[in-house]
Amino acid sequence: MMTNKEIGIKALGKAINFFVNNDYTVSIPLNDTQDYDLIVDKGRLFKVQVKGTRQLNKSKLSKIPIVTLESMGGRVGKVYKTVIDTSVDLLYVYSFATFQQWLIPVSQITSRATLNLDKKYAEFLI
Numbered sequence: 001m002m003t004n005k006e007i008g009i010k011a012l013g014k015a016i017n018f019f020v021n022n023d024y025t026v027s028i029p030l031n032d033t034q035d036y037d038l039i040v041d042k043g044r045l046f047k048v049q050v051k052g053t054r055q056l057n058k059s060k061l062s063k064i065p066i067v068t069l070e071s072m073g074g075r076v077g078k079v080y081k082t083v084i085d086t087s088v089d090l091l092y093v094y095s096f097a098t099f100q101q102w103l104i105p106v107s108q109i110t111s112r113a114t115l116n117l118d119k120k121y122a123e124f125l126i
Helices: 004-021 119-124
Strands: 025-027 038-041 045-053 064-068 070-073 078-082 090-095 100-105 114-116
Touching: 004 025, 004 038, 004 045, 004 090, 004 100, 045 064, 064 090, 100 119
Parallel strands: 045 090
Antiparallel strands: 025 038, 038 045, 064 114, 070 078, 090 100
């Protein structure tokens, strides 16, 4: 089973692969102190936060992927930010449970803690 750190690293690789294969120029920050994980350029610069998930909403018959939007740190796992409170333009999500990926404008996200990647986000499935 993958650790959360491994999920994050592998999701970042999936995101880079997606953007490169879709003719974006990809820039990777030198550290991890900013809100974004990548800068992508296709005639305009976009700040991208990358999230990976293996969680499924098992209460629904179709087993919908769920992604956590909060970032936590410290010994007690205190929430220190959530995606919609940042200046990030896009959220890239890769589901290791369903092998699907989404590219969602942060302006379309209203949830603070988690996101059910259901029909509401079908148009952002890539």
